[in-house]
Amino acid sequence: MRTFLRVLLALAIVAVIGLLLFIFIPPQTTEPHEDLAAGWQPEEGAGEYVMRLADCAACHTAEDGVQFAGGRPINSPLGVIYSANITPDDETGIGDYSLDEFRAALYDGVREDGAHLYPAMPYDNYRFLTEEDVRALYLYFTTEVEPVSNPVPEPELGFPFDQRWALRAWKWVGLPEAERDVGGPGRYDDEQLNRGAYIVEGPGHCSACHSPRTQTFTQAGFTAEDPEFLTGGEIDGWTAPGLRGPDSPPQTWSGEELARVLGTGRNAHASVVGEMALVVEDSLQYLTAEDMQAVVAYLRHIGTDGPAPEDDADVPDEAEQVRAVDELVENATAAMLSTADPDMPLGARLYLDNCSACHMVDGRGADEVFPELDGSFLVTAAEPTGLIHMILEGDELPSTEERPMRLRMPGFGWRLSDAEVAELASFVRNAWSNDAGSVTAGMVADLREEHEGDQAAVE
Ligand code: HEC
Ligand code: HEC
């Protein structure tokens, strides 16, 4: 984080030198990706559907606020930025945006008055939207959404980050080429893969959370051709797992299990938490079956960079053997937890007292109700922040059309000390077949403090 701040500071200093140029030359905006006839009309419902794909509602709706009226606080490492009112209100919303101005906001992060938008709005990914989708969105927001008057607070950022013109420097390094190879003739010789690539790389902006960030806070990859694309990132204290590579969810689960977790927030092994629960609830649950299949096919394709593995693949012998060894190890943990041994280590005892009622001594939980902790990507992530978060604060499963019931996991932060949370987290990260680094009380204290800071900023 320190290096990151220093780099941004350095960028800001460079920006000061070009101050006048920066302030007075109007920003360039990207041309439409294709020419559509002036009278082009989307199919009915198309605009709302693209809004779901792009998840505009999640950020632009405040808790208990009117949909799209903005004002939701977005935590960035530099401070809090409030989302804009994007209802068609003339005074406080986007009522007087032209189509070109709307496209400039989505492609270039430029506001109607020419000011630069903070990349808390994922225009670095929306740059890939097709012109049809931009137009459908524009018509949706200007003709189907009701105007709501709601002035939104200014960002709470210290100098120099409160200077919007300095964002121009960031955009030089941070924005990918807007031209793209899918949607047109296509990168893949396969319509389904091209559609999946479009959704994931463009409107779905999965990369905003699932790709690492460079030192200048740029996404370290924007398309499957970039090696670091979707290899795992961090968002507001939660770890977003890598979605590529042999041990990632898309390669470990069958296509059907992956589609279930994306569409309903849970499958037999796992459930989504934190930011991902919002993505499922506000966006992915609305995907058509066809689009969901495309996303799944693409994610499974890019992990291997070859044909997707068969769903009911024969498990190779070697994997079978590894599994057999794992079972023994798993049983060792379960057996230890089943004894009332007074010498049981502290972490195991805390697990037994606080967690095993729901997640069971074998760490297998209950299908689609209590997720498995054995083999959970969140539990064994390189950064244990997600696990610590869960123990401190708990979380709620998203409610979806197909699975409406919200299940809640309680938080334990109020009754466990930092040292106890660390012991417990370290135990869970190494119980059963899990094998991940241990957690220190200092990490827990940092996260607790960060969270209290967030609460204070929001209040
Ligand atoms: C990850 C959060 C996020 C998502 C998703 C998101 N936005 Fe934004 N958007 C923001 C934030 C934050 C701002 C304000 C940024 C600033 O003040 O610099 C903003 C600003 C805007 C603005 C500028 C409005 C103005 O005049 O101030 C427009 C237009 C906009 N968003 C449209 C959209 C649309 C359309 C979508 C869906 C396709 C969308 N946004 C999705 C976070 C988001
Ligand atoms: C706003 C940030 C954000 C966005 C956008 C996002 N994710 Fe996630 N995702 C997360 C976080 C954080 C986690 C880890 C928490 C969890 O496991 O539920 C996660 C977890 C996942 C998981 C593993 C679920 C599990 O239970 O192990 C999958 C699969 C996934 N995301 C796919 C996607 C896809 C596909 C997209 C784009 C359509 C996407 N995500 C967009 C933040 C995000």
Ligand code: HEC
């Ligand atoms: C009352 C039942 C209950 C108890 C007790 C409980 N949990 Fe949970 N846990 C849940 C539910 C329900 C979820 C799914 C929540 C969600 O997805 O938002 C969950 C999810 C999790 C996850 C996320 C797993 C994943 O892959 O997404 C972790 C990690 C976790 N619990 C750890 C613990 C630990 C450690 C304890 C003991 C301190 C504990 N839980 C106690 C019910 C419980």
